[in-house]
Amino acid sequence: MRDEAWLRELDRLLPPGRLVTDPGVTESYAHDDAEWAPYELPAAVVRPRSAEEVQQIVGVCLRAGVPIVPRGAGTGLSGGANATAGALVLSTEAMTAIKEIDWRERLAVVEPGVVNDHLRAACAEQGLWYPPDPASAPWSTIGGNVATNAGGVCCVKYGVTRDYVLGLQFVTGTGELVRVGRRTAKGVAGYDLAGLLVGSEGTLGVITEITVRLRPSREPEHTVAGYFGSVVDAGHAVAAVAEAGLVPSALEIIDRHCLAAVDEWKHMGLSTEADVVLLGRTDSAGPAGEAEADAMLACFEKGGAGYAVRSTDQQEADALFAARRLAYPALERLGPVLTEDVCVPKGAVPEMLGRIEATARRHDTLIANIAHAGDGNLHPLLITPLGDESAKRRAQAAFDDIIADALDLGGTVTGEHGVGLLKRGGLGAEVGPGVLALNRAVKAALDPHGIFNPGKVVAL
Amino acid sequence: MRDEAWLRELDRLLPPGRLVTDPGVTESYAHDDAEWAPYELPAAVVRPRSAEEVQQIVGVCLRAGVPIVPRGAGTGLSGGANATAGALVLSTEAMTAIKEIDWRERLAVVEPGVVNDHLRAACAEQGLWYPPDPASAPWSTIGGNVATNAGGVCCVKYGVTRDYVLGLQFVTGTGELVRVGRRTAKGVAGYDLAGLLVGSEGTLGVITEITVRLRPSREPEHTVAGYFGSVVDAGHAVAAVAEAGLVPSALEIIDRHCLAAVDEWKHMGLSTEADVVLLGRTDSAGPAGEAEADAMLACFEKGGAGYAVRSTDQQEADALFAARRLAYPALERLGPVLTEDVCVPKGAVPEMLGRIEATARRHDTLIANIAHAGDGNLHPLLITPLGDESAKRRAQAAFDDIIADALDLGGTVTGEHGVGLLKRGGLGAEVGPGVLALNRAVKAALDPHGIFNPGKVVAL
Numbered sequence: 001m002r003d004e005a006w007l008r009e010l011d012r013l014l015p016p017g018r019l020v021t022d023p024g025v026t027e028s029y030a031h032d033d034a035e036w037a038p039y040e041l042p043a044a045v046v047r048p049r050s051a052e053e054v055q056q057i058v059g060v061c062l063r064a065g066v067p068i069v070p071r072g073a074g075t076g077l078s079g080g081a082n083a084t085a086g087a088l089v090l091s092t093e094a095m096t097a098i099k100e101i102d103w104r105e106r107l108a109v110v111e112p113g114v115v116n117d118h119l120r121a122a123c124a125e126q127g128l129w130y131p132p133d134p135a136s137a138p139w140s141t142i143g144g145n146v147a148t149n150a151g152g153v154c155c156v157k158y159g160v161t162r163d164y165v166l167g168l169q170f171v172t173g174t175g176e177l178v179r180v181g182r183r184t185a186k187g188v189a190g191y192d193l194a195g196l197l198v199g200s201e202g203t204l205g206v207i208t209e210i211t212v213r214l215r216p217s218r219e220p221e222h223t224v225a226g227y228f229g230s231v232v233d234a235g236h237a238v239a240a241v242a243e244a245g246l247v248p249s250a251l252e253i254i255d256r257h258c259l260a261a262v263d264e265w266k267h268m269g270l271s272t273e274a275d276v277v278l279l280g281r282t283d284s285a286g287p288a289g290e291a292e293a294d295a296m297l298a299c300f301e302k303g304g305a306g307y308a309v310r311s312t313d314q315q316e317a318d319a320l321f322a323a324r325r326l327a328y329p330a331l332e333r334l335g336p337v338l339t340e341d342v343c344v345p346k347g348a349v350p351e352m353l354g355r356i357e358a359t360a361r362r363h364d365t366l367i368a369n370i371a372h373a374g375d376g377n378l379h380p381l382l383i384t385p386l387g388d389e390s391a392k393r394r395a396q397a398a399f400d401d402i403i404a405d406a407l408d409l410g411g412t413v414t415g416e417h418g419v420g421l422l423k424r425g426g427l428g429a430e431v432g433p434g435v436l437a438l439n440r441a442v443k444a445a446l447d448p449h450g451i452f453n454p455g456k457v458v459a460l
Numbered sequence: 461m462r463d464e465a466w467l468r469e470l471d472r473l474l475p476p477g478r479l480v481t482d483p484g485v486t487e488s489y490a491h492d493d494a495e496w497a498p499y500e501l502p503a504a505v506v507r508p509r510s511a512e513e514v515q516q517i518v519g520v521c522l523r524a525g526v527p528i529v530p531r532g533a534g535t536g537l538s539g540g541a542n543a544t545a546g547a548l549v550l551s552t553e554a555m556t557a558i559k560e561i562d563w564r565e566r567l568a569v570v571e572p573g574v575v576n577d578h579l580r581a582a583c584a585e586q587g588l589w590y591p592p593d594p595a596s597a598p599w600s601t602i603g604g605n606v607a608t609n610a611g612g613v614c615c616v617k618y619g620v621t622r623d624y625v626l627g628l629q630f631v632t633g634t635g636e637l638v639r640v641g642r643r644t645a646k647g648v649a650g651y652d653l654a655g656l657l658v659g660s661e662g663t664l665g666v667i668t669e670i671t672v673r674l675r676p677s678r679e680p681e682h683t684v685a686g687y688f689g690s691v692v693d694a695g696h697a698v699a700a701v702a703e704a705g706l707v708p709s710a711l712e713i714i715d716r717h718c719l720a721a722v723d724e725w726k727h728m729g730l731s732t733e734a735d736v737v738l739l740g741r742t743d744s745a746g747p748a749g750e751a752e753a754d755a756m757l758a759c760f761e762k763g764g765a766g767y768a769v770r771s772t773d774q775q776e777a778d779a780l781f782a783a784r785r786l787a788y789p790a791l792e793r794l795g796p797v798l799t800e801d802v803c804v805p806k807g808a809v810p811e812m813l814g815r816i817e818a819t820a821r822r823h824d825t826l827i828a829n830i831a832h833a834g835d836g837n838l839h840p841l842l843i844t845p846l847g848d849e850s851a852k853r854r855a856q857a858a859f860d861d862i863i864a865d866a867l868d869l870g871g872t873v874t875g876e877h878g879v880g881l882l883k884r885g886g887l888g889a890e891v892g893p894g895v896l897a898l899n900r901a902v903k904a905a906l907d908p909h910g911i912f913n914p915g916k917v918v919a920l
Contacts, residue, residue: 104807105806149648151646156645162652162655163619172894176894178892178894179895180895182872184870185615185616185803185806185836186620186803186835186837187803187872188609188875189872189873189874189879189883189887190887190891190896190918191656192622192655192656195622195652195655196651196655196902199648199651200651216705216707242565245563284745285746285748288746343642343645343647345565346564375646376644376646410643410644411644412642412648414648415644416646417648418648419650426649431649432638434636434638435638435639435640438653439651441908442656442906446901457650
C-alpha cells in the first residue's frame with residue numbers, strides 16, 4: 001500500500017509510527033458515527049504530533065493532489081469525517097497537549113486532540129469552566145468540536161463552541177501555518193477568519209491549535225424534572241419556559257424510547273416512571289436560582305406534566321442527565337440510527353414535536369426523541385432493524401419530511417451536528433442557490449486546490 | 461453633476477429625493493469621524509429606503525463599475541466610511557424601521573439605519589435589552605455597528621455586536637439580495653457568513669436587514685468609583701479586578717484630560733476631584749451583586765486609589781458615565797483627535813498605560829486616555845493644535861509607537877473601531893502576509909468586482 005510516491009515521501013518526512021496503511025487499522029478511520037452516510041477506505045491514516053508535522057503533511061498532499069480528511073475522535077453525526085477512496089485521513093488524536101490555562105486572562109490554549117472532558121477537568125482545577133458540552137464530551141475532541149461548532153446541554157444559556165473560540169492556528173489551503181483571531185477580549189483586525197473556520201467541518205484548513213475563552217466555575221445547579229404523557233406536552237412546557245422569560249442552564253427532553261433503551265442497557269429503572277421526561281436546570285446564584293427553579297416547575301405544570309418536582313437528590317438528578325447523555329449510544333444498540341438535528345424557534349417546539357410524531361406514524365418508522373429543547377434543537381433518532389431495506393427507505397422519507405417541516409416552521413436543518421454528507425441536500429433547501437454560491441466562493445478562496453475534505457458541506 | 465450615464469440611470473430608477481449630487485450636501489457625506497484619514501468628494505450620495513432599492517443601486521454600480529461606500533451615521537473612527545472621488549456614498553440612514561421585536565424568541569429584526577439607542581429604547585419597553593453600547597449609541601446605527609462589530613461599555617461582561625447578530629439580509633458583490641444566518645438559537649448550516657459580514661466594514665456587501673439576539677432587561681447596576689493619581693495606578697486596579705476573577709458589567713478609565721475637557725464644555729466639576737477616575741459596575745442580582753461591588757472596591761484600593769467609594773447616588777453615578785460618553789466629543793473641541801483603539805491582555809493594561817505615558821513624553825504629544833479597561837481596550841486620544849504640522853508629525857509617530865507597543869504586549873491594533881484607513885498598516889503588522897492573503901482571498905471571493913468600499917481594510 002505504500003507504493004505511491006506521496007506515501008513514500010510522507011513516510012520519509014515523518015517520524016516512525018505516524019503513517020498507517022494497514023487496512024485493519026485504516027478501516028476503523030473510514031467513517032464517523034453517522035452510520036447512514038457513505039464512506040470508502042482511505043489510502044492511509046496519519047497521526048501527526050505537531051503543527052509542523054501537519055504542515056509537512058499538507059505540503060505533500062498539495063504537491064500530489066491527494067485529498068485530506070481531517071478527523072478528531074470520529075464522534076460526528078453527519079459524515080463530515082467520512083473517508084473517500086484514495087484520501088488521507090489526518091487524525092489529530094495524538095495532539096493532546098493543554099499548552100496553557102491562564103486564570104487571569106480566562107483562556108486556554110490547546111492542541112486539537114484534547115478531549116473535551118479533559119479540558120473541562122483541567123479548567124475546573126483552577127476554578128474555571130469551558131462551557132460547550134456536547135453529549136460526546138467524554139470522547140470528542142476540542143478540534144472536532146471547533147470543526148463542527150459543537151453545542152450541548154448548557155448552550156441554551158451559555159452559547160456554542162464559536163462563542164468560546166478566541167483564536168486558531170491552522171494550516172491553510174496553500175500549505176501555510178498561520179494564526180487567526182487573538183488572545184485579547186476583543187479585536188476587529190480584519191475579517192473574522194477564526195469564526196469562519198469554526199463549523200467549517202475540515203473543509204477550509206487543518207486546525208493545529210485553539211485558544212478558547214473560559215468562564216469562572218459556576219454555582220451548583222437546581223434541577224427540575226417533569227414527567228409527561230407525550231412529547232408534545234413536554235414541548236408546551238418548553239414554550240411556557242420561553243414565554244415566562246426564563247433562561248435555564250439546561251432544558252432537555254428524553255422520550256420513552258430513549259428511557260427504555262438506556263434502561264435495557266444500564267438497568268436504571270427510568271422508563272417505568274413516565275413516557276417523557278423534561279429536565280430543566282438553573283445555575284443562577286442564591287435566591288434568584290431558587291425563584292427560577294420554582295418558576296420553571298410552574299411552567300412544567302402549566303405544560304401538562306403528570307408529575308413535576310424540584311429534585312433534592314443530586315445523585316438522582318445527575319442520573320437523569322447521565323441517561324440523557326447515554327441515550328444515543330443506547331439506541332445505537334437497537335439498530336442503525338439516522339440522526340436528525342433540526343432547530344426551530346422556541347415557540348415552534350410543540351408543533352415540531354407533533355409533526356415528528358405524525359411523520360413516524362405516516363412512514364411507519366420508529367423515531368425516538370432527545371432534544372436540547374430549550375433552544376429548539378431537536379434530535380429525532382430514526383431507528384431501523386439491521387438489514388431491513390424497506391424500513392430504511394421509509395426512514396429516509398421520514399428524515400426528508402422532518403427537514404421540510406423544520407424549514408416550514410422557520411428552522412434550520414442542522415443546529416449543531418453540521419452538514420457533512422447527510423445534510424447537503426437540506427443545506428441547499430435551506431439557504432437557496434445564492435447563499436450556496438457564496439459558500440462555494442468561500443471554499444474556493446480558502447482551499448483553492450480543493451484538498452480539504454472535498455465533497456463535504458459544499459461541492460466546488 | 462448628473463451628466464454621467466449611471467447617475468442618470470439611478471435617478472430614473474429610484475423614487476425622487478433618493479439621489480443627491482449637490483456638493484453642498486455630498487460634502488457632508490465625504491468622511492466619517494476619523495479626522496485624520498484621507499477622503500475625497502463622492503460623485504453622489506444615495507439614501508435608499510428599502511432592500512430592493514439597495515439592490516437596484518448595486519446593480520447599476522456593478523454595470524458601470526462605480527465603487528460604493530456604504531455608510532451608517534458616519535460616527536466611525538477609522539475612516540471606514542470615507543469617500544473616494546467618483547464613488548457613490550450609500551447611506552442607510554433612511555432605512556429606520558424596527559420591523560419586529562419578538563419577546564418569546566428574544567430577537568429583533570431591524571433595518572440598518574435604526575439608531576442604537578432607539579432600538580434599546582424599543583426593547584426596554586418590552587423588558588428586553590440589546591447590550592452593545594458604543595459611546596456613539598445616541599447617534600450611531602445598528603448597520604454601522606454591525607459593519608464595525610462595535611463594542612462599548614458593557615462588552616466586558618456581555619460581548620460585542622457579533623455576539624448578538626443572528627442573521628443578516630444583504631446585497632452581494634454580484635448584486636443578489638440574500639439572507640444568511642438564522643432566527644433560531646443555534647445553527648450550523650454552511651459557513652458562518654453572517655459572522656463574516658460583521659466587522660467587514662462595508663467591504664463585502666451592503667446590509668439591508670439585521671436580526672439581533674436580545675437579553676432580558678437586567679438588574680440595576682451597583683457603581684464603584686475610584687480616584688487615582690495616575691492612569692498606571694488605575695491600570696493596576698484593573699489588573700487586580702481580573703486577578704480576583706470578577707466580571708464587572710463595566711470597567712472604564714477616564715483620565716484628567718478627558719475630565720477637564722468635559723468640565724470645560726458641560727461644567728460638571730469633575731476634574732477637581734482627581735487625576736484619573738476608574739468606574740466599575742456590576743449588575744449581578746441580590747447579595748451576589750453586593751459582594752461583587754465590595755470586592756471591586758477592595759481591588760480599587762489595592763491598586764492604589766487615593767479614594768474609592770461605592771456610589772449610593774444613582775444620579776452621580778450616571779453623571780460619571782455620561783462624562784465617559786462625552787469625553788470624545790469634548791476633546792474634539794480642542795483640536796483634531798487621532799484615536800487609538802488598541803486592545804491588550806487584561807494583565808498588560810498597567811504596562812501599556814505606562815508605555816503610552818512614556819510615548820506622550822517622548823513625542824511631546826498630548827495624549828488623553830479613555831479606556832474600556834476591563835477588557836484591555838484602550839483609547840489613547842492624540843490631540844494636536846489645529847494647523848500645527850510639526851505637532852501632527854509627532855502625533856503620527858506616537859500613534860505608530862502605541863501600535864508597536866500593543867503588538868509587543870500580545871495585543872491587537874484595533875479592539876472595536878475597525879481597520880478602515882487608519883489601521884491598514886497596523887493590520888499588516890499584526891497578522892502578517894499569510895493572513896493578509898487570506899483576508900484578500902475572502903474579499904475577492906465575496907466582492908469579485910471590487911465595488912464595495914475599495915481600499916478599506918484590505919486592498920486587492
